[in-house]
Amino acid sequence: MLNIEGLSAGYGAAPVLRGVNLRAEAGEITVLMGRNGAGKTTLMKAIMGLVRAEAGRIGLGGADLAQMPAHQVPRQGVGYVPQGRRLFADLSVAQNIEVGVGAGPKDTASRRALRAEVLELFPRLQERMSQRAGTLSGGEQQMLATARALCVRPRLLLLDEPTEGLQPSMIEAIRQVMVAMRDKGLAVLLVEQRIDAVLGLADRVSVIEMGRNAEDFSRADLAVPEHARRLRGHLGV
């Protein structure tokens, strides 16, 4: 599904990512891990076209996202839940969802169906459609950011630390949505710092260190204590 090859990207003089390779397959949860500042968020932004690729390819289907302007990336079927959620705090829940729907299908019937389909996953949001997004709890905001990302009917869903700072019941709710999307056949790419949250969820873990690939682990690898120890070593925990 997603096949990144030799990606270099950054914000100016010194590149942050230096020749990174990464695959995310349909029907799998791929977790990107690495220490603070390793370049995880930069990689997500590069996929979305928000940080320009200086070299390499970001293959999705037959397309190369690295060659595309940012506004075209969601139309390729890429949903993005950025770190910190980036909602429109002064707009209502319904209006925030409309922003997502706006990037999706054009005809009214499809839009209505899409809205209903997405909201079915988040009953808590349905009860709060006219509430201002800025007044939602952290967990509800995360649900709204996820709902908005799903409005493009993604085949690839990117989530950057979606459970950061949430209470356990909300973490579980977000986790269930990720699993449901994986089981629906989406490729899910998740940035997560906490190893406990990853074991049992990840089909694959890819570690980056200082903008370079360090090591990849399969689900089977992670069940072996020696591999899990090595993963902890990469993360310094």
Ligand SMILES: Nc1ncnc2c1ncn2[C@@H]1O[C@H](COP(=O)(O)OP(=O)(O)OP(=O)(O)O)[C@@H](O)[C@H]1O
């Ligand atoms: N807008 C920016 N301008 C300049 N440098 C930046 C910018 N955003 C990030 N960086 C730098 O790029 C490097 C990688 O940052 P990035 O946010 O991708 O790391 P990360 O792995 O997601 O870290 P964390 O786990 O702390 O979120 C860091 O050294 C950071 O200071």
